[in-house]
Every structure is written in C-alpha cells, then in structure tokens.
Amino acid sequence: MKRLRILIIDDHRLVRDGIKTMLETQSANYDFDISEAENGETAIEIIKNRDFDIILVDYQLPKMNGAQTVEQILFYKPKSKILALSNYDEYTYITNMIKVGVKGYVLKNISPNELIKAIETILLGKKYYASDVSGKIIDSEEKREQEKRNAKIRITRRQSEVLKLVATGMTNDAIAKQLSLSKRTVDTHRQNLLLKLNVHNTAALIKKATELAML
Amino acid sequence: MKRLRILIIDDHRLVRDGIKTMLETQSANYDFDISEAENGETAIEIIKNRDFDIILVDYQLPKMNGAQTVEQILFYKPKSKILALSNYDEYTYITNMIKVGVKGYVLKNISPNELIKAIETILLGKKYYASDVSGKIIDSEEKREQEKRNAKIRITRRQSEVLKLVATGMTNDAIAKQLSLSKRTVDTHRQNLLLKLNVHNTAALIKKATELAML
C-alpha cells in the first residue's frame, strides 16, 4: 500500500477535517500521512523541515494568500507538487495560482473519487483542472478583451486614427500627410494620447494601447 | 426517459460503432436516437434536414476536417451543441475546434460514464474539456511564447533587458542608470534592436516585440 505524505493548507478546521474524511474514504489504496497548516506561514515552516508528496492549498488564506504561499513553498522546495483546492472558480484566483506554479486546481465540492484522481494525475507529472475551472480559463480569453475594450479610458476617433498610424511606425510628419493635417495637429493628438493613457513616451504608449486592445 | 438525438461524425465505421456501444451502456437514463455521418459533407446534408440535441465530431475527416465541418454546421444551425471527439489532444486540433465553436473536447479513450457526463454538461449550456485537453490548452500559453521566442529573430540577453525597460517607458538615460551602463551603450543596444526587428522607431519596435512575445 502506497504511502502518501500530504499537507493540507486551509484556515478552516472543518474544511481540513472534511478533506481528511474524503481522503480516508479512499484509504483502500493508500496509506495517508496527513499534515495540516492553517496559514501560509505555518505551512512554510512545516515544508522547510519535511517533504510531502502533494500539497493541497486553498486560495483564501489569512495574510499570505494561496498564491503567495505557493510561491514561497516553491522557493524552498521547487519540486513540490501543489494542487489548489478552492471554493471559488474565480478567474483571478485560478490564473494567480497557475502563474505561481500549481499543478492543478479543483473546487472543494469535488467528489472523493475525483480528488484522488486529481492527486494521482499530478503525481504522474501531469496537470489536473476541474472541468469548470478549465472552461473558465479558456472562456475568459475572449471576455478579457471585451472588458478591456470597455475600460474607462476612451479615446476619440481622431486619436484612434493617429494611434494606429503611430503604431505602424509612421512619423508624425507622415501621419499628418496621410490625414491631411498639420504636423502640429498630429503632435498634439499624440500628446493627448500620452496624457490619457498616463504615459510619457511612445514605447509606453504602444504597450499600454496594446494591453487595452486599442490597436 | 429522455430522448437524445445524437449525430456522430467519424469516417471510421468501427469508431462510430464503438461510440454507439458506449452510449448504449448508458441507456438506462436515455432513449438515444443516433444518426451517423462518415464525412463533413454528409453531416451537413443531414443537419440541414434534422435537428440534433448534440453532435459528436472527429477532427480528422476526409476532405473537410472537423473544424471546417463545425463551421458549416454552425452556419446552418447556429445553436448546435457540438462535442469534439478525437484520438489526439494535439494543441492545433484543440484550438482549431474551440475557435470554431465546439462546446467541448474529449478523447476517444473516454469512459462511457464520462462521455455521458460531457454530453450532459454541454446540454446544460456549459463546456466540457477532458482534463488532458484543458491541461494542454493552459500549458501551451507558455509554450506559445517559447516558440515565438525561438522564432528567427533572436535578441541577446542584454538587448532583451534594454527592450523590456524601453517598453516600460524609461528613457535611454534612465535605462543606462538602471543597468549601470553609459547612455551611449544603451543607445547602441536600442539601435541594434531596431535593426534586428527591421523597424525604424520605438512605436514599431514595441509593437513588433509584443507580437513576437519578447516582452
């Protein structure tokens, strides 16, 4: 019977107990060695001194959140395998966790069967995301662009014209000729773009305009 | 007992039979009305004249591939719910299918249980991706950047440093101070960046660098 050393990081005692109970229903195949931490700091102290086959970590933790905790864990133990276990399939939570290097993300309403499957998948070196979670990631690429387009910053039609031409690499003089304007007019439009996007030069302007999907 | 009208699009007879067999093991809860098409053209003729609750479509089909088939289906029946069913979790296949609007993507080695779960999830208006599949999508965001970085244009570590700082909006003078270099050195790196990316000013540089995932 395979021994699995598991660390559960969650600030709610009942949640930790619930996860343990879920795991115990699957104890036919595994000998679980379960440790617990109720916050990030405690978890980090624990992992400094012990190794774990897998670590389950919530996102919402007091002080250091889940992502920060994962970052620290991976700093001290870079090869740690970490599964995020959360109540929320919030896009921000998911992407923050993925960014810092978790190997999977599931919701707390997961079945014991699926929890084990997730753990096993991760132990095999693969990643595991609950179907709702991965759907959310994939969907939101489109939503993100939409949201950015609807962001507060609004440029006028003329400014947009100038911005797009600037982004092609044209000089203000060339843009002026193309739009049949004085070069000075284009200069000012450009200046106003810098003001609106709160940047001070063209490099930052183009970068920000790209992020805001203005190009 | 709920009636489900299903269309299976696959060019291999054995595969279609296999899917039918899988579905039949789940017939306790559903009355399946299964139709088949062995290629895209046939499928489109069929869907013009009949409605389906769900359509299962392979990616690799003769002549019109799965994505093209899905595009056509959604042209004629925009509200169709389509699940991709493939032997390959190739990134290209997956993204092509998602782009054209499938509601899920699973592999053919799926269990009957999970196939039904996928179908039910999609019928509820959600999306369903096999764990391997979604993992691949998420992973490849990073890989994509990597691939682009490995594209023909290759900038040196120092150039990359300068480029990133330029993109934040810093002047050459400020960058020089930050990197403990002479302003003239930064001038030269910047000039070399313009040359490598074949552009003539900062606006075009930042835009191209963004496109090439250098930032």
Added chain:
DNA sequence: GCTAAAATACGTGTTTAAACGTATTGTGCT
C-alpha cells in the same frame, strides 16, 4: 587552442522626431 564573428561597451557628432507646454477655433450638450 586558435580564429573569426558577434556581443558588449563606449565615444563624437548631426539630424530628426517626440515631448512638453500653451493657444485658438469648432462642436455638442445643457
């Protein structure tokens, strides 16, 4: 190990372009 090429660093000088600040006119809304 040697050699050539590339990268890195830094320089002088000039020209072009952009940034910064200010002003006037036109437009749309109340």
Added chain:
DNA sequence: AGCACAATACGTTTAAACACGTATTTTAGC
C-alpha cells in the same frame, strides 16, 4: 448663451535616430 471637450495649431526643449568609429570580451566553429 455658456461651458466642457475635441480638434487644430505653434514655440521650445528633450530624446531618439542615424552615422561612423574604437576597444575588449565572449562565443561559436574548426
């Protein structure tokens, strides 16, 4: 009519682009 904003325009300063150069270190290929 008045106001706020957009569009257009201008003068001065700063920054970037361009051209050409030298020197040292690092890298790649043989």
